Amino acid sequence: KHKMNYASETILHIDLSVLEKNLNYFKKNLNPNTKIIAVVKAFAYGHGDIEISKKLEALGVYALWVSDFEEGVMLRKSGIKIKIIVANPGLKSYNQIIKNNLDVVLYNYKLLNLYCTNKDRINVHIKFDTGMNRYGFCKNDVPNIITKLNKNRHLKLNSICSHLAASEDKSKKKETLDQIKLFKLIGTEFDSILGKTVCKHILNSNGVINFNDYQMDGVRIGIGLYGAAKHKQLRQISALTSVITQIKKLKKGDKIGYGFSFTAKQNMLIAVIPVGYADGLNRRLSNMNGHIYINNSNCRIVGKISMDSCMVDVSDVKANEGDRVEIFGANLSVFEIAEKTNTIPYEIYSTLNRRIKRVYKN
Numbered sequence: 001k002h003k004m005n006y007a008s009e010t011i012l013h014i015d016l017s018v019l020e021k022n023l024n025y026f027k028k029n030l031n032p033n034t035k036i037i038a039v040v041k042a043f044a045y046g047h048g049d050i051e052i053s054k055k056l057e058a059l060g061v062y063a064l065w066v067s068d069f070e071e072g073v074m075l076r077k078s079g080i081k082i083k084i085i086v087a088n089p090g091l092k093s094y095n096q097i098i099k100n101n102l103d104v105v106l107y108n109y110k111l112l113n114l115y116c117t118n119k120d121r122i123n124v125h126i127k128f129d130t131g132m133n134r135y136g137f138c139k140n141d142v143p144n145i146i147t148k149l150n151k152n153r154h155l156k157l158n159s160i161c162s163h164l165a166a167s168e169d170k171s172k173k174k175e176t177l178d179q180i181k182l183f184k185l186i187g188t189e190f191d192s193i194l195g196k197t198v199c200k201h202i203l204n205s206n207g208v209i210n211f212n213d214y215q216m217d218g219v220r221i222g223i224g225l226y227g228a229a230k231h232k233q234l235r236q237i238s239a240l241t242s243v244i245t246q247i248k249k250l251k252k253g254d255k256i257g258y259g260f261s262f263t264a265k266q267n268m269l270i271a272v273i274p275v276g277y278a279d280g281l282n283r284r285l286s287n288m289n290g291h292i293y294i295n296n297s298n299c300r301i302v303g304k305i306s307m308d309s310c311m312v313d314v315s316d317v318k319a320n321e322g323d324r325v326e327i328f329g330a331n332l333s334v335f336e337i338a339e340k341t342n343t344i345p346y347e348i349y350s351t352l353n354r355r356i357k358r359v360y361k362n
Contacts, residue, residue: 039222228345239329257303
């Protein structure tokens with residue numbers, strides 16, 4: 001029933017209407033005036049930042065959050081008009097950032113001073129570290145920062161923010177609440193020295209799911225939009241499919257793949273699928289650890305996954321060359337794969353090779 005005229009065999013199918021449903025789930029749980037900053041860094045977690053951003057812009061999110069300036073420039077070139085915030089602007093990208101009307105997150109004095117010295121008008125967001133010990137100023141920097149902002153009126157302060165380290169982990173609730181508490185203290189001090197209230201955001205997707213009472217003025221939602229946060233109302237927006245390119249009959253004792261690491265214990269049928277570790281199929285799924293879903297069955301990967309292909313045991317399945325297979329999607333969740341490879345859905349999505357064709361439906 002899947003008569004598709006795509007020439008590519010391996011396709012990431014992305015359903016933008018599911019993206020919209022996921023966004024609406026978050027909206028339903030947020031105050032109507034809470035600003036939604038949608039995270040589209042790293043090629044929108046592998047889903048294609050231009051298409052995803054256009055859809056999110058059409059759905060009326062407040063801003064898009066990217067990691068580096070090149071991601072922001074790319075979105076501007078594709079015609080995105082809404083606010084784009086660059087989380088890690090770096091020290092060399094000043095001209096590009098100004099030229100493309102991008103906002104910047106400033107998280108240390110080197111960056112802050114660079115933006116003070118250059119006199120173009122720009123929207124800035126100040127990041128504070130509340131315990132994760134990654135990017136960010138600390139609480140006692142507040143008076144200094146405000147002095148600099150007051151002296152440099154071309155810097156238009158849009159918000160202050162911080163990032164939660166473990167909002168998905170119920171057993172780390174105390175640590176998360178400590179982070180939120182510290183950020184609230186920073187915010188109170190910031191407002192009182194500045195003499196006005198500034199927009200604040202700390203919650204990520206799992207922050208909204210688990211700590212909804214602390215939403216403040218804005219939230220930054222990434223993984224939840226793509227549907228890989230554990231919540232019954234969020235659905236994965238994508239499915240990765242491919243085809244069987246060859247079927248082989250093996251005799252007992254035949255070996256499979258690089259290093260001959262798998263030996264057939266009896267006569268077998270194996271299918272070759274043109275998806276390998278260069279596509280993002282983690283090599284740790286080799287040799288009976290991972291599955292591929294073929295004609296209503298989970299079929300084990302046998303032998304070592306190659307760069308551009310893998311082999312699958314189809315002895316007990318009706319399978320033909322040309323049949324469509326699912327690497328993940330409705331039948332095999334990204335969470336299952338993540339557990340088997342001891343990682344997280346973020347890594348699986350963001351390592352999907354750009355060579356995989358992305359196909360969008362609305």
